[in-house]
Amino acid sequence: MAIKPLSDKVLLKPINTPETTKGGIIIPETAAQTEAGQAQEAEVLAVGDGRLQMDGSVMPLIVKKSDRVVYIDYGGTQVHLEGEDCLILEEAAILAILDS
Amino acid sequence: MAIKPLSDKVLLKPINTPETTKGGIIIPETAAQTEAGQAQEAEVLAVGDGRLQMDGSVMPLIVKKSDRVVYIDYGGTQVHLEGEDCLILEEAAILAILDS
Amino acid sequence: MAIKPLSDKVLLKPINTPETTKGGIIIPETAAQTEAGQAQEAEVLAVGDGRLQMDGSVMPLIVKKSDRVVYIDYGGTQVHLEGEDCLILEEAAILAILDS
Amino acid sequence: MAIKPLSDKVLLKPINTPETTKGGIIIPETAAQTEAGQAQEAEVLAVGDGRLQMDGSVMPLIVKKSDRVVYIDYGGTQVHLEGEDCLILEEAAILAILDS
Amino acid sequence: MAIKPLSDKVLLKPINTPETTKGGIIIPETAAQTEAGQAQEAEVLAVGDGRLQMDGSVMPLIVKKSDRVVYIDYGGTQVHLEGEDCLILEEAAILAILDS
Amino acid sequence: MAIKPLSDKVLLKPINTPETTKGGIIIPETAAQTEAGQAQEAEVLAVGDGRLQMDGSVMPLIVKKSDRVVYIDYGGTQVHLEGEDCLILEEAAILAILDS
Amino acid sequence: MAIKPLSDKVLLKPINTPETTKGGIIIPETAAQTEAGQAQEAEVLAVGDGRLQMDGSVMPLIVKKSDRVVYIDYGGTQVHLEGEDCLILEEAAILAILDS
Numbered sequence: 014m015a016i017k018p019l020s021d022k023v024l025l026k027p028i029n030t031p032e033t034t035k036g037g038i039i040i041p042e043t044a045a046q047t048e049a050g051q052a053q054e055a056e057v058l059a060v061g062d063g064r065l066q067m068d069g070s071v072m073p074l075i076v077k078k079s080d081r082v083v084y085i086d087y088g089g090t091q092v093h094l095e096g097e098d099c100l101i102l103e104e105a106a107i108l109a110i111l112d113s
Numbered sequence: 114m115a116i117k118p119l120s121d122k123v124l125l126k127p128i129n130t131p132e133t134t135k136g137g138i139i140i141p142e143t144a145a146q147t148e149a150g151q152a153q154e155a156e157v158l159a160v161g162d163g164r165l166q167m168d169g170s171v172m173p174l175i176v177k178k179s180d181r182v183v184y185i186d187y188g189g190t191q192v193h194l195e196g197e198d199c200l201i202l203e204e205a206a207i208l209a210i211l212d213s
Numbered sequence: 214m215a216i217k218p219l220s221d222k223v224l225l226k227p228i229n230t231p232e233t234t235k236g237g238i239i240i241p242e243t244a245a246q247t248e249a250g251q252a253q254e255a256e257v258l259a260v261g262d263g264r265l266q267m268d269g270s271v272m273p274l275i276v277k278k279s280d281r282v283v284y285i286d287y288g289g290t291q292v293h294l295e296g297e298d299c300l301i302l303e304e305a306a307i308l309a310i311l312d313s
Numbered sequence: 314m315a316i317k318p319l320s321d322k323v324l325l326k327p328i329n330t331p332e333t334t335k336g337g338i339i340i341p342e343t344a345a346q347t348e349a350g351q352a353q354e355a356e357v358l359a360v361g362d363g364r365l366q367m368d369g370s371v372m373p374l375i376v377k378k379s380d381r382v383v384y385i386d387y388g389g390t391q392v393h394l395e396g397e398d399c400l401i402l403e404e405a406a407i408l409a410i411l412d413s
Numbered sequence: 414m415a416i417k418p419l420s421d422k423v424l425l426k427p428i429n430t431p432e433t434t435k436g437g438i439i440i441p442e443t444a445a446q447t448e449a450g451q452a453q454e455a456e457v458l459a460v461g462d463g464r465l466q467m468d469g470s471v472m473p474l475i476v477k478k479s480d481r482v483v484y485i486d487y488g489g490t491q492v493h494l495e496g497e498d499c500l501i502l503e504e505a506a507i508l509a510i511l512d513s
Numbered sequence: 514m515a516i517k518p519l520s521d522k523v524l525l526k527p528i529n530t531p532e533t534t535k536g537g538i539i540i541p542e543t544a545a546q547t548e549a550g551q552a553q554e555a556e557v558l559a560v561g562d563g564r565l566q567m568d569g570s571v572m573p574l575i576v577k578k579s580d581r582v583v584y585i586d587y588g589g590t591q592v593h594l595e596g597e598d599c600l601i602l603e604e605a606a607i608l609a610i611l612d613s
Numbered sequence: 614m615a616i617k618p619l620s621d622k623v624l625l626k627p628i629n630t631p632e633t634t635k636g637g638i639i640i641p642e643t644a645a646q647t648e649a650g651q652a653q654e655a656e657v658l659a660v661g662d663g664r665l666q667m668d669g670s671v672m673p674l675i676v677k678k679s680d681r682v683v684y685i686d687y688g689g690t691q692v693h694l695e696g697e698d699c700l701i702l703e704e705a706a707i708l709a710i711l712d713s
Contacts, residue, residue, distance in 0.1 A: 015211070015212040016209045016210075016211055016212070017209055018209045019176070019204075019209055022208055022209065024209065052692055052701070059209075065172055065175070072665055072669065075620065075662075085690060090151075090152045090208055091152065092152055092183060092209075101152070101183070101209055107619055108618065108622055108690055108701045109617055109624065111617075116283070116311055117312055119275055119282075119307055119308060122309065165275070190252045190283075190285055192309075201308045201309060216410075217410045217411075218408065219376070219404075219407055222409065224409065265372055290352045291352065292383060301408045315512040316509045317509055317510045317511075318508065319475055319476070319508060319509055322508055322509065324509065390451075390485060392452055392509075401452070415612040416610075416611055417609055417610045417611075418609045419582075419607050420575065422608055465575070469570065469572060490552045492552055492583060492609075501552070501583070501608045501609055515711070516709045516711055517709055517710045517711075517712055518709045519675055519707050520675065522708055565672055590651075590685055590708055591652065592652055601709055
C-alpha cells in the first residue's frame with residue numbers, strides 16, 4: 014500500500030543525524046528550539062502534485078522523491094509507514110536541500 | 114436521502130485502523146497529538162463540486178468518491194448518515210490518498 | 214413584507230430533525246459541539262444575489278430557495294419572520310445540500 | 314448641512330421595531346445576542362460612492378437611500394444628525410433589504 | 414515649513430463641535446465609545462498623493478484639502494503644527510464628508 | 514563602509530526636535546503615546562530600491578535621501594553608523610515629508 | 614556536502630562585529646532589543662532560487678553569495694555547517710547590504 018500526499022504536502026522519513034559528521038552538516042539535537050521549531054534532517058519519500066492555482070494550473074513542488082532535506086517539524090502529522098515513523102507536512106516547512 | 118457537500122467540502126466515513134497491518138500504514142491511536150490534530154483514516158463518501166473562483170470558474174477537488182484518505186479531524190462537523198458517524202470537512206484537511 | 218438577503222447571505226428556517234429517521238440523516242442533538250459549531254438542518258427561504266467581485270461581476274450562490282441544507286450556526290443572526298425563528302448567515306456556513 | 318459617507322460606508326437611522334407586526338418581520342429585542350451582534354432595523358439615509366478598486370474603478374454599493382434594512386450594529390459609529398441618533402457603518406454590516 | 418502626508422495618509426485639524434448646532438450634525442462628546450473609537454469632526458489640512466498600486470499607478474484619495482470630515486481617532490499620530498494639535502492618519506479612518 | 518537598505522526599507526537618522534520652533538512643526542516629546550507609537554522627526558540617509566512585485570518589476574519608494582520625515586518608531590531596528598544612532602525601518606512607518 | 618536553501622530562504626554565517634570599528638557600522642551588542650529583534654551582521658553563504666510565483670515564474674532574491682548583510686534573527690533556524698554555527702531564514706529578515 015502506498016501513500017500519495019495531497020497538493021503541496023510531502024511525506025518525510027526523519028533521519029537521526031550522527032552528532033559529528035566529517036565535513037558535513039550537523040543539526041545539534043541539543044540546540045535551543047527557535048520560535049519556529051528545531052531543524053531536522055529527513056529523506057523525502059513522496060510528494061504531492063503541487064498546489065492548485067486559481068487559474069486551474071498546478072504549481073509543482075521543488076523537492077522530489079529521495080531528496081535529503083532540512084525541515085522544521087512544525088504542524089506536521091505523524092503516520093506509521095511499514096514500520097517507520099514518518100511525517101506529512103507542507104513543503105513550506107522545508108528549509109533546504111542537502112546536496113551530497 | 115443523499116447528502117451533497119458544498120463547494121470544497123467532503124463527506125468522510127472514518128475507518129478504525131487495526132493497530133497492526135501487514136506492510137501497511139498505521140496511524141498510531143496513542144500518538145501524541147500534534148498541534149494540527151491527529152491523523153486518521155477515512156473513506157470518501159461524497160465530494161463538493163469544487164470552490165467557486167473569482168472569475169466564475171470552479172476549481173474541482175482532488176479527492177473523489179471511494180478514495181481512502183488520511184485526514185486531520187480539525188474543524189470538521191459530525192453528521193449521522195444511515196447509522197454511521199460521518200464527518201464533513203474541507204478538502205484542505207486531507208493530507209494524503211492511500212493507494213491500495 | 215419580504216426579506217432579501219444581501220450579497221452572499223442566505224435566510225434559513227431551521228428544521229427540528231426527528232432523532233431517528235428511516236434511512237436518513239440524523240444530526241445528533243446531543244453530539245459534542247465541534248470547534249466550528251454544531252451541525253443543524255434548515256430550509257433555505259431566500260438567498261442573496263451573490264458576492265460582488267472586484268471586476269464588478271457577481272458570483273452567484275450555490276444554494277437556492279427551498280433547498281434543504283446542513284449548516285453550522287456560527288456567527289448567524291436571528292430574525293423573527295411571520296412567527297418563525299429564522300437565521301441570516303453567509304453561504305460559507307452551509308456544509309451540504311440534502312437531496313430527497 | 315448634509316453628510317456624505319465615504320467609500321463603502323452607509324449612514325443609517327435605526328428604527329424601533331414594534332414588538333409585534335402583522336405578518337411582518339420582528340427582530341426580538343430580547344433575543345440572545347449572537348457572537349456577531351444583534352440584528353436591528355434601519356432606514357438608509359445616505360450611501361458612499363463605493364469602494365475604490367485597485368484598477369481605479371469604483372464598486373458601487375448594493376443598498377440605496379430610503380432602503381429599509383436589517384443590520385448588525387458591530388463596529389458602527391454613532392453620529393447625531395438633526396436631532397436623530399444615526400449610525401455610520403460599512404455596507405458589509407447590512408444583512409438584508411426589507412421589501413415592503 | 415509645510416508637511417506633506419505620505420501615500421494614503423491625511424493631516425487633520427480636529428474641530429471642537431459645539432454641543433448643539435442648529436440643524437447640523439452633533440457628535441455627542443458623551444457618547445459611549447464604540448469598539449472602533451469615537452467619532453470626531455476635523456478639517457483636512459493636507460492629503461497624500463494616494464496609495465501606490467502594484468502596477469505602479471497611484472490610487473488618489475477621496476478627501477481633499479479644506480474638506481470637513483467625520484473621522485475615528487484610532488491609530489492616528491499627533492503632531493503639533495504652528496501651535497495647533499493635529500493628527501496624521503490613514504484615509505480609511507475617515508467615515509464621511511460634511512457638505513456645508 | 515556604506516549601508517544599502519533592502520527592498521522597501523529606509524535608513525533614518527533621528528533628529529531631536531527643539532521643543533519650540535518658530536512657525537514650525539513640533540512633535541511634543543511628552544505627548545501621550547498613541548497605539549501606533551509616537552511620532553518623531555528624522556533625516557533619510559539611504560533608501561532601498563523598492564519592493565519587488567509579483568510580475569518582477571520594482572515599486573520605487575516615495576521618500577529619497579536627505580528628505581526630512583515624520584515617522585513612527587514601531588518595529589524599527591537600531592544600528593550604529595559612524596558614531597550616530599540610526600534606524601532601519603519600512604517606508605510604511607513614515608507618515609509625512611517635511612518641506613522646508 | 615553542500616546545503617541549498619529553498620525558495621526565498623538564505624543561509625547566513627553570523628559575524629561577531631568588533632565593538633568599535635573605524636568609520637564603520639556598529640551594531641551594539643548591548644542595544645535594547647526592539648520588538649522585531651536585534652540587528653546582527655552576517656555573510657551570505659547560499660541563497661534559494663527565489664519564490665515561486667502564482668504564474669509559475671520565479672522571483673529571484675536580492676542578496677547573493679558573499680554579501681555582507683544586516684539581519685534580524687527572528688524565526689531563523691540554526692544549523693551546524695562544517696564547524697560553524699549558521700542560520701537559515703527568509704530574505705525578508707535581511708534589512709540591508711553592507712558595501713565595503
